[in-house]
Amino acid sequence: MILKKLEIQGFKSFADRTEVLFTPGVIAVVGPNGSGKSNISDAILWVLGEQNVRALRGQKAQDVIFAGSTKRKPVGMAEVSLTVDNSSGKLPINYSEVTVTRRAYRSGESEFLINKTPCRLRDIYELFMDTGVGREAYSIVSQGEMDALLSAKPEDRRALFDEAA
Amino acid sequence: MILKKLEIQGFKSFADRTEVLFTPGVIAVVGPNGSGKSNISDAILWVLGEQNVRALRGQKAQDVIFAGSTKRKPVGMAEVSLTVDNSSGKLPINYSEVTVTRRAYRSGESEFLINKTPCRLRDIYELFMDTGVGREAYSIVSQGEMDALLSAKPEDRRALFDEAA
Amino acid sequence: TRGVFEETFEAVKKSFAEMFQRLFDGGKTELVLVDPENMLESGIDVLVELPGKKRQNLLLLSGGERVLTAAALMFALMMVRPSPFCVLDEVDAPLDEANVERFADVIQEFAEKSQMIVITHNKSTMEKADIMYGVTMQEPGISKLVSVKLSAVAEMN
Amino acid sequence: TRGVFEETFEAVKKSFAEMFQRLFDGGKTELVLVDPENMLESGIDVLVELPGKKRQNLLLLSGGERVLTAAALMFALMMVRPSPFCVLDEVDAPLDEANVERFADVIQEFAEKSQMIVITHNKSTMEKADIMYGVTMQEPGISKLVSVKLSAVAEMN
Numbered sequence A, B: 001m002i003l004k005k006l007e008i009q010g011f012k013s014f015a016d017r018t019e020v021l022f023t024p025g026v027i028a029v030v031g032p033n034g035s036g037k038s039n040i041s042d043a044i045l046w047v048l049g050e051q052n053v054r055a056l057r058g059q060k061a062q063d064v065i066f067a068g069s070t071k072r073k074p075v076g077m078a079e080v081s082l083t084v085d086n087s088s089g090k091l092p093i094n095y096s097e098v099t100v101t102r103r104a105y106r107s108g109e110s111e112f113l114i115n116k117t118p119c120r121l122r123d124i125y126e127l128f129m130d131t132g133v134g135r136e137a138y139s140i141v142s143q144g145e146m147d148a149l150l151s152a153k154p155e156d157r158r159a160l161f162d163e164a165a
Numbered sequence C, D: 001t002r003g004v005f006e007e008t009f010e011a012v013k014k015s016f017a018e019m020f021q022r023l024f025d026g027g028k029t030e031l032v033l034v035d036p037e038n039m040l041e042s043g044i045d046v047l048v049e050l051p052g053k054k055r056q057n058l059l060l061l062s063g064g065e066r067v068l069t070a071a072a073l074m075f076a077l078m079m080v081r082p083s084p085f086c087v088l089d090e091v092d093a094p095l096d097e098a099n100v101e102r103f104a105d106v107i108q109e110f111a112e113k114s115q116m117i118v119i120t121h122n123k124s125t126m127e128k129a130d131i132m133y134g135v136t137m138q139e140p141g142i143s144k145l146v147s148v149k150l151s152a153v154a155e156m157n
């Protein structure tokens, strides 16, 4: 499975539609404090189904929707899409290219889509379940979270091994 | 009150007697990971009376005593002395120069001295109590602890203001 | 007592706003009593508005923004009740170049009245040093202190 | 199942020792089942011995040593069960020059098989990038992505 692109709109500080194109190898993301780098990592967590608002540094689900700036109004919806190359067939779905999309509205409603077909959150979970991708597998490590791998209780650390097994 | 020097021996990685001379202004401490920089900060906290072993990254009181290396044996005692210029009379004691000393033995025993005269831990506390110095006043900020000032509950933050008042 | 606390609270409020604007080159702050009716026990909320941004929950701030905001509050407390010395252990780690420059300037200013002991890996912070100690471990497991020539910092850059 | 776990555990043990020695240029590690009698549920303890130092409780390790040890464990899990991609947000922040160099080398190696998305302020890490994105906030509060020419990193040094 290879990441192809991430599209972000209305998600946190990404008010305008932004496209991140991925290549193989090392992709560095740089910029000043508060520019939005960790928000990109949050967008990836979120589109893969993260439900723990604290893992996204929020207090409620709507905190991920662009809340406005001094010059711009808030928007009503956040949308993130992740497109992957599935020619290896690693994802249990019969497409060589897969796009997962998640939307959140101020009303509290959510939408989930796989290749533009509406689905449930759990369909996205199950799609990526055996790929080793995600926060709990420690393949997505949020800012300051690396140390937690060591401060975790032995029982919590066990979950990582079970995941890898 | 002006710091003059810190003497460390047998405390954490400072197996050999080390003297840190202070000047006015900015004193930078640099060096590779694991070289002992934070241990110096721990030594200052400890000699001023820190009793919370977790604030010193330990699990028991004896964790501050040099535990040996592949080439050297452990030692039986840790000792730290802090000497301050008290010509301003800020410390409630009738000396223009004050040295506080703390010792810890493997047996679990401790010794405290002010200008070489044995005293109790609380005498050291009370000596520095009104100077605004210390971890709870946030004038000594351990590695990674700055963020805690914001993640503190509003009630805990209150304690800082009471301290300053 | 209520009067003393109120005075301190107002002073810290003012200093926090000032320090925040120094470190962020702008922006607004609020310190708010959670329970204004109960001044003797009320907790204290911190609200900030970064320059050009909307006021937000502190949780949504970036890693660097949080550390700089916390530093502004710490410096504010230092202004209201000066401490003879301050020890800062790698506080500048998450700061970008522009922020660490402003942070180092504030450290230097406080150093006129208090001794500022700063543990750091950052060149901009090192440049403000009046003296610099290097901690080394030539012999594994054994820390040793050496004086570092300040001209060496200029060479590192 | 017990057999599968045991196999995974042994593999991670071996990889952890290997990764730790790469990142610390030496040293020994142990992964130990808290309750060996109860393999299906037992927690896992991490014990390390830094080169030349005596084995110690993880708590006493320095900030940089802890992050590098955690990275070794994470890379070990990645070796045993590769993930198609990895996102690391400022993991290199507390590392000194020598450690960040070794860390960046390992990242580059994993990048041969997995996409490594690395958020960083560190030049050594940036030097390993195949592509680099800059996130800017020209308009306050609004993030914008730009491609950064990799030759620009060489100029920064």
Ligand SMILES: Nc1ncnc2c1ncn2[C@@H]1O[C@H](COP(=O)(O)OP(=O)(O)OP(=O)(O)O)[C@@H](O)[C@H]1O
Residues within 6 Å of the ligand: A011, A012, A013, A031, A032, A033, A034, A035, A036, A037, A038, A039, A040, A063, A064, A065, A066, A067, A068, A143, C050, C053, C056, C060, C061, C062, C063, C064, C065, C094, D135, D141
């Ligand atoms: N819902 C939202 N609407 C608008 N802005 C938001 C929203 N959520 C977060 N932000 C803003 O995003 C910024 C934080 O971005 P982010 O954490 O990605 O920064 P960063 O580039 O990782 O910085 P650092 O280098 O300090 O870690 C904050 O200034 C915050 O105010």
Ligand SMILES: Nc1ncnc2c1ncn2[C@@H]1O[C@H](COP(=O)(O)OP(=O)(O)OP(=O)(O)O)[C@@H](O)[C@H]1O
Residues within 6 Å of the ligand: B011, B012, B013, B031, B032, B033, B034, B035, B036, B037, B038, B039, B040, B063, B064, B065, B066, B067, B068, B143, C135, C141, D050, D053, D056, D060, D061, D062, D063, D064, D065, D094
């Ligand atoms: N009681 C002890 N005996 C011997 N060594 C000890 C003892 N306590 C701690 N150490 C060692 O001290 C080292 C940590 O030192 P310290 O935390 O001061 O490093 P540092 O210079 O701050 O590094 P960093 O830049 O990574 O924060 C560890 O390697 C640890 O093993």
Ligand SMILES: [Mg+2]
Residues within 6 Å of the ligand: A037, A038, A039, A143, C062, C063, C064, D089, D090
């Ligand atoms: Mg960040």
Ligand SMILES: [Mg+2]
Residues within 6 Å of the ligand: B037, B038, B039, B143, C089, C090, D062, D063, D064
């Ligand atoms: Mg340290």
